[in-house]
Amino acid sequence: MTRDEIRTAVLHALTSVAPEIDPQRLDPDSVFRQAYDLDSMDVLNFMIALHASLDVDVPESDYVKLASLNSAVDYLAGRLTS
Amino acid sequence: MSAAPAKRTTYREAVREAIREALLRDPRVFMMGEDVGRYGGAYAVSKGLLAEFGPERMRDTPLSESAFVGAGIGAALGGARPIVEIMTVNFSLLALDQIVNNAATLRHMSGGQLSVPLVIRMATGAGRQLAAQHAHSLEGWFAHVPGLRIVVPATLADARGMLWTALEDPDPVLMFEHQTLYNMEGELAEDAGPVDIDRAAVRRPGGDVTLITYGATLYTTLAAAETLAAERIESEVIDLRTLRPLDMETIFASVRKTRRVVVIDEGWRSGSLSAEILARVAESAFYDLDAPVARVCSAEVPIPYPKHLEDAALPQAPAIVEAVRALMPASVSR
Amino acid sequence: MIAFHMPTLGADMEAGTLVEWLKKPGDVVARGDIIAVVDTEKGAIEIEVFDAGVIDRLLIAPGQKTPVGTILAMIRAPGEPPGVAPEPVAGAPPAVAARARISPAARKAAGQLGVDLDAVEGRGPGGSITVADVERAVSGRRTVLSASDRLAATRAAVGAAMARSKRDVPHVYLSNTVDLTPALTWLRAENARRAVTERLLPAVLFIKAVGRACADVPGVNGFWTDKGFAAGSGVHVGCAIALRGGGLVAPALHDVNTKSLDVIGREFADLVARARAGALRSSEMSDPTITVTNLGELGVESVYAIIYPPQVAIVGIGRIVDRPWVVEGRIEPRSVVTVSVSADHRAVDGRGAGAFLTAVERWLQEPAAL
Numbered sequence: 140m141t142r143d144e145i146r147t148a149v150l151h152a153l154t155s156v157a158p159e160i161d162p163q164r165l166d167p168d169s170v171f172r173q174a175y176d177l178d179s180m181d182v183l184n185f186m187i188a189l190h191a192s193l194d195v196d197v198p199e200s201d202y203v204k205l206a207s208l209n210s211a212v213d214y215l216a217g218r219l220t221s
Numbered sequence: 222m223s224a225a226p227a228k229r230t231t232y233r234e235a236v237r238e239a240i241r242e243a244l245l246r247d248p249r250v251f252m253m254g255e256d257v258g259r260y261g262g263a264y265a266v267s268k269g270l271l272a273e274f275g276p277e278r279m280r281d282t283p284l285s286e287s288a289f290v291g292a293g294i295g296a297a298l299g300g301a302r303p304i305v306e307i308m309t310v311n312f313s314l315l316a317l318d319q320i321v322n323n324a325a326t327l328r329h330m331s332g333g334q335l336s337v338p339l340v341i342r343m344a345t346g347a348g349r350q351l352a353a354q355h356a357h358s359l360e361g362w363f364a365h366v367p368g369l370r371i372v373v374p375a376t377l378a379d380a381r382g383m384l385w386t387a388l389e390d391p392d393p394v395l396m397f398e399h400q401t402l403y404n405m406e407g408e409l410a411e412d413a414g415p416v417d418i419d420r421a422a423v424r425r426p427g428g429d430v431t432l433i434t435y436g437a438t439l440y441t442t443l444a445a446a447e448t449l450a451a452e453r454i455e456s457e458v459i460d461l462r463t464l465r466p467l468d469m470e471t472i473f474a475s476v477r478k479t480r481r482v483v484v485i486d487e488g489w490r491s492g493s494l495s496a497e498i499l500a501r502v503a504e505s506a507f508y509d510l511d512a513p514v515a516r517v518c519s520a521e522v523p524i525p526y527p528k529h530l531e532d533a534a535l536p537q538a539p540a541i542v543e544a545v546r547a548l549m550p551a552s553v554s555r
Numbered sequence: 556m557i558a559f560h561m562p563t564l565g566a567d568m569e570a571g572t573l574v575e576w577l578k579k580p581g582d583v584v585a586r587g588d589i590i591a592v593v594d595t596e597k598g599a600i601e602i603e604v605f606d607a608g609v610i611d612r613l614l615i616a617p618g619q620k621t622p623v624g625t626i627l628a629m630i631r632a633p634g635e636p637p638g639v640a641p642e643p644v645a646g647a648p649p650a651v652a653a654r655a656r657i658s659p660a661a662r663k664a665a666g667q668l669g670v671d672l673d674a675v676e677g678r679g680p681g682g683s684i685t686v687a688d689v690e691r692a693v694s695g696r697r698t699v700l701s702a703s704d705r706l707a708a709t710r711a712a713v714g715a716a717m718a719r720s721k722r723d724v725p726h727v728y729l730s731n732t733v734d735l736t737p738a739l740t741w742l743r744a745e746n747a748r749r750a751v752t753e754r755l756l757p758a759v760l761f762i763k764a765v766g767r768a769c770a771d772v773p774g775v776n777g778f779w780t781d782k783g784f785a786a787g788s789g790v791h792v793g794c795a796i797a798l799r800g801g802g803l804v805a806p807a808l809h810d811v812n813t814k815s816l817d818v819i820g821r822e823f824a825d826l827v828a829r830a831r832a833g834a835l836r837s838s839e840m841s842d843p844t845i846t847v848t849n850l851g852e853l854g855v856e857s858v859y860a861i862i863y864p865p866q867v868a869i870v871g872i873g874r875i876v877d878r879p880w881v882v883e884g885r886i887e888p889r890s891v892v893t894v895s896v897s898a899d900h901r902a903v904d905g906r907g908a909g910a911f912l913t914a915v916e917r918w919l920q921e922p923a924a925l
Contacts, residue, residue, distance in 0.1 A: 159799060178797075178852040179756050180827050190751045199746045199754060480660045480686060511660040511685045550678050550687055 140219050142212055145193070149211045152188035156181045167208040195219065227408040235377045235409060236266050236342075236398060239384035240304060242414075244274050247302055250388060253280035253289055254306030263308045264344055264403050290316035290341065294324050294393075297339040302388050307343040309351075310359045310397065324393040325368030336391040340384065346399040346437055346487055347535055353523035356531075358436075358487040360397040361494035364464040370394045371464040372418045375402070375439040377409040379462060382416030394418070399437035399487075421468040423475065427455030430545050431475040433498060434485040435461035438536050442485050445541035454549055464494060472498065473506050480511035481548045485536050490518040512548040517541050557606045557630040559590070561615075563623045564600055564840035565805075565863070568712070571595045572620045573627065573674075580673060582610045584630065589836065591627065596712040598804070598833040600840055608632050616674040616692035656683035664689045709802040717861045724779070728859045729908050730895035733916045734882075735875055739890050741922040757875065758794075758849055759820045761894075763925045765847050765870050766790045766811030768914035774907045775868040775898060776844045784867065784902040793843025793863065794823065796830045804830050805846050805863060806839035816925055851875055857893035867899035868908070870915070894919075 150162045157175045171177055177185070186197050186205075195218050197205065205211040230238075243250045252267065258281040261268030271279040282289035286307055293305040307313045313320070320341070327335045347356035364371045372387060372394060374380040380398070387394035424439060425446050434442045439460050446456035457475050461467065476482050482502055484495040499514040520534040561571055571593035578590045589601040590610075608630040615627045657665075657672055661684045665672045672684060675692050679685035738760055746754040769776035769790045777787040790812040793805040808822055829835055845866055850858045851874035858871035873893040880889035894915055898908035918925060 157799065176799075179758065180824065183751075183754060183756060184824070184828075186751045186754075196751050199743065480658075508659045508663045511658040511687075512680055512683070548680055550680070550685060 140193075142216055145215050145219070146208070146212050148189065148192045149208060149215065152185050152192065153208075155188050156184045165208060169208075170206045171208075172206065189215070193219065225410045225412040227410050229406065230377060230409045231403065231407075232377055232380045232398075232405045233264065233266055233403040235380035235413075236374075236384070236403075237268070237270070239381050240267060240270060241273070243302075243304065243385055243388055244270070244278055246385070247388070249300065249302040250304065251278040251280065251296075251301060252304040252306065253282050253293065255282055255284055255289075255308055257281060257306050262306065264398075264400065266398075266403070267306070286312050286315035287319055290319040291323070293339050293341070294319055294327075294337055297337045297393075298327070298335055303339055304384070304388070305339065305341045307341060309355050309400070310343050310345040311354050311357055313341075313343055313359070320363070320369070320393070320395070321366055325366050328392060329368060337393045338388065338391050339393045340387045340396060341393065342384075342396045342398060344400040344403075345397040346401060347519075347524040347531055348399075348401040348437065350526060350528055350531060351400070352526040356400075356524040358519070360395070360436075360464055361486070361488040361497075363395050364467075364494055364497075366465075368392065369465060370418065371397070373397045373399075373435045373462060373464060375399070375436050375460050375462070377405070377407045378413055379416055381409060381413045383418050383462075385415040386418045389415075390418070397436065401437050418463050419466075419468065421462055421471040422460045423457060423471070424460045425456060425458040427457040427479070429455045429479055430481040430483060430548060431457045431459060431472070431479045432483050432485060432541065432545070433459045433461065433472060435464065436487065438485045438487050441536055441538050442541060445538040445545070448538065448542050449545055452546075454545060456545065467498065467501070469501055469505070472502065473509075476502055476506045477509045480509055481545075482510070483515045483517060483541065483544050483548070485517045485541055487519050487536060489521050490516055491521060493518065515544045515548060517544050556611060556635065557608060557632055558626045559604060559606075559628040559630055561593070561621050561623050561625045561627055562602060562837045562841055564593075564595055564837055565716070568595055568623060568840075570620050570622045571600070573615050573617050574599055575617050576613055576628075576671070576674060577601075578604075578610050578628075580610050580612055584608060584610060587838075593837070595840075596708040598798070598802075598830075598835070600835050600837055602627075602837040604630065606630055606632070608635070613671070613674040615676060616670060616672075616688075618692045619676065656681055658683055658685050660686045661689050668693050706801045713803065716863070720861050720864050724862050724864060725900040726862060726897050727900045727903075727905050727908055728895060728897050729905065729912050730857060730859070730871075730893055731912050731916055732878075732891050733894050733919055734880060734889050735892050735919060736889045738919050738922040739875070753817070753820075755816055755820045756823075758872075759816055759823055760919065760922060760925060761849065761870075761872050762792050762794060762808060762811055762823065762847055763814075763816055763819055764915050764918035765845065766792050767918045767925065768911050769845055770812040771914040772907060772911040774903045775896070775911045777867060777902075778844070778865040779867050779899055779902050780865060787844030789844070791842045791844045793846035793866070794826060795846060795848035796827055799831055804835065804840075805843060805848070806830060806835050807843040809838075809842065845869065847872065851892065857895060859895050860897050862897055862899055867902040868911070869897050871895040871897070 154160050160175055190196055204214045256263055257267045258271040258279045290305055293303040296303045324337045327337055345360055346358050363369055372383050374383045432442050442458050446458050449456050457479055484498050486495040495516045495518055517536045517540050524534055525531050574592040574594045576591050584604045585607050588604050590604045591602045592599050593602050611629040611631045613628045615621050664686045670689050670692050675684050675688050677684035678688055773786055776790055778785050789810050791807040791809050792811045793807050795805045797803055806826055846863050846869045848860045849872040851872055854874055857873040860869040860871045862869050875890050875892045877888050878891050879886050896908050896912050
């Protein structure tokens with residue numbers, strides 16, 4: 140799976156949780172939780188959505204590694220190739 | 222509306238002016254009836270015309286409605302343009318045979334060879350304590366009969382203008398003048414002249430309810446409309462002007478707009494003109510109605526003589542107001 | 556014949572706008588079935604029916620703004636024959652005659668505008684349905700609130716309810732800083748062995764702990780009524796949920812004290828999703844016996860909330876913070892949270908509220924027992 144495909148999946152998961160996010164205008168380094176006012180329920184749903192699309196089960200201790208778009212793509216790319 | 226200067230006049234003078242104009246304009250026109258010449262007419266409509274036009278054209282007749290209406294029909298068949306005055310509609314019943322069996326039928330029975338260009342004028346209605354034999358409103362009966370045109374001038378302009386147009390009609394026209402209107406004063410344009418006798422007139426526009434009337438109850442109805450306007454109920458008041466043929470187009474257009482209709486008629490309600498109008502509304506505008514049709518008519522009694530009973534028997538403004546309120550949504554009516 | 560009324564969906568609701576009927580005359584309904592959708596300041600709510608039977612008549616048209624308590628529909632009890640006139644209900648609008656009076660023009664207009672006349676209220680002469688009634692039903696349908704109007708309406712409704720609560724309800728406030736380390740340690744271990752779809756949020760522990768404490772101290776779980784305190788018929792915890800774009804709802808999680816954490820976790824996720832999608836149910840709006848508001852996610856350390864009448868208590872949860880804490884005589888870094896309770900002093904005194912707060916704390920120390 141390419142980084143672009145992962146990126147698309149992350150954006151899809153994110154907009155499923157926060158529909159008001161415009162993927163075109165998203166700063167890839169902004170921290171989701173603060174930038175988009177996500178609460179713990181949103182974060183959990185984001186992880187559930189990634190699990191559904193990429194079949195990656197992110198442990199709770201790794202949630203912080205998916206704080207922004209770029210870091211999430213990095214983390215998921217590492218998980219999917221290893 | 223004419224821009225010409227207006228003069229103060231009465232309904233009676235307007236009718237007299239109409240007769241005078243007809244006598245001046247057309248040598249075939251003459252007038253006859255009981256006391257129309259020397260006495261000047263039971264309602265003083267033709268006062269002064271004998272002196273101006275002479276006894277050939279202002280003819281006093283014997284007290285025989287059948288005879289002088291028959292004579293008028295004969296004169297019309299012979300090419301004259303007679304104006305026959307009958308003192309009141311009650312007395313016209315003596316001439317029913319002439320009117321219904323002859324005047325109304327001859328064109329049809331002769332295959333169009335004969336025409337009866339006759340105008341019969343008569344007073345109608347109550348309100349002046351003349352009692353049951355002089356105060357009925359039987360114009361609706363005549364409106365039943367094919368071959369007749371029935372016109373009812375309610376305004377000065379119509380009193381002034383309908384007669385000439387009626388005389389131009391090749392068929393008999395009956396004109397009903399409500400006896401309480403003769404003294405009505407108002408402004409009339411100096412150049413007022415002939416008016417149509419085909420169309421009803423909207424005397425007051427409004428969107429909430431259509432009030433259909435004619436003759437003297439036009440003014441009762443307009444007074445009621447004024448009261449209703451204070452309650453934010455806007456009435457459209459239609460003056461029928463011609464009772465036969467009815468101008469249903471104007472009525473339907475109004476009912477389609479207001480969706481509510483009340484007929485105000487000094488005639489009785491049973492078997493009446495008001496019944497006819499509302500039947501036609503129900504036949505042709507049923508799906509436009511937002512409330513049941515309604516009527517305000519005279520009580521079903523011979524018109525009484527005492528003033529208070531006469532008033533009680535006739536359509537009055539408060540009854541019209543009540544009839545309209547009953548058709549309005551709860552949020553509008555009080 | 557059973558009258559089905561516009562339910563009250565909270566103290567701040569005076570009227571709702573019927574958006575659509577999901578049942579029609581003749582449909583069989585069971586208790587709990589969703590019969591209609593009503594638009595309120597807080598969004599579209601699915602209205603449930605409380606009686607089994609057959610829909611006899613729908614009395615209110617979609618689009619109509621209708622005061623709480625108005626009869627919306629008549630339901631025939633099982634076995635009851637159709638066409639029976641409804642029994643008169645005190646304070647309710649006049650019963651409709653067996654055959655509705657509908658003007659010809661109204662019938663035509665309803666056909667053209669697609670309005671169900673069964674649901675139009677007649678205000679014409681004699682209770683007849685006129686064109687104006689049909690047009691009102693249509694215009695109401697068009698005026699379902701826009702997002703910004705809804706936000707303003709929410710503010711107004713919340714403001715009115717909170718002002719009334721502050722005016723009428725003597726609040727007593729208590730708070731406690733609770734050591735959450737054992738609960739979080741347990742939760743981390745628990746979530747580490749759970750699939751992502753099964754993981755629990757700390758909020759679920761708080762909700763369950765509050766539910767357990769309500770069962771221990773029932774004096775905080777219920778309503779203040781004209782006749783004094785009325786205990787709730789179950790422990791239904793209202794969960795304050797912030798809506799995206801603004802606004803707040805506090806629908807109930809039902810019977811929290813008897814459900815497992817897993818069930819509460821799933822139901823809470825579903826409740827949040829439906830609250831944000833505008834698909835809450837009437838029972839969820841009307842049933843809470845106590846409310847929990849959690850502002851910790853915003854970084855707030857403590858919150859002293861205003862009671863949502865007629866409930867008598869609301870629990871405020873702050874942010875989970877690491878603090879130096881004395882444990883068995885030694886200073887240790889611990890994760891702590893400030894838990895507060897605002898209680899209606901008419902219903903419960905400080906002692907009772909304190910007992911409740913202590914019970915919450917005790918349950919949070921024993922997460923495995925929750």
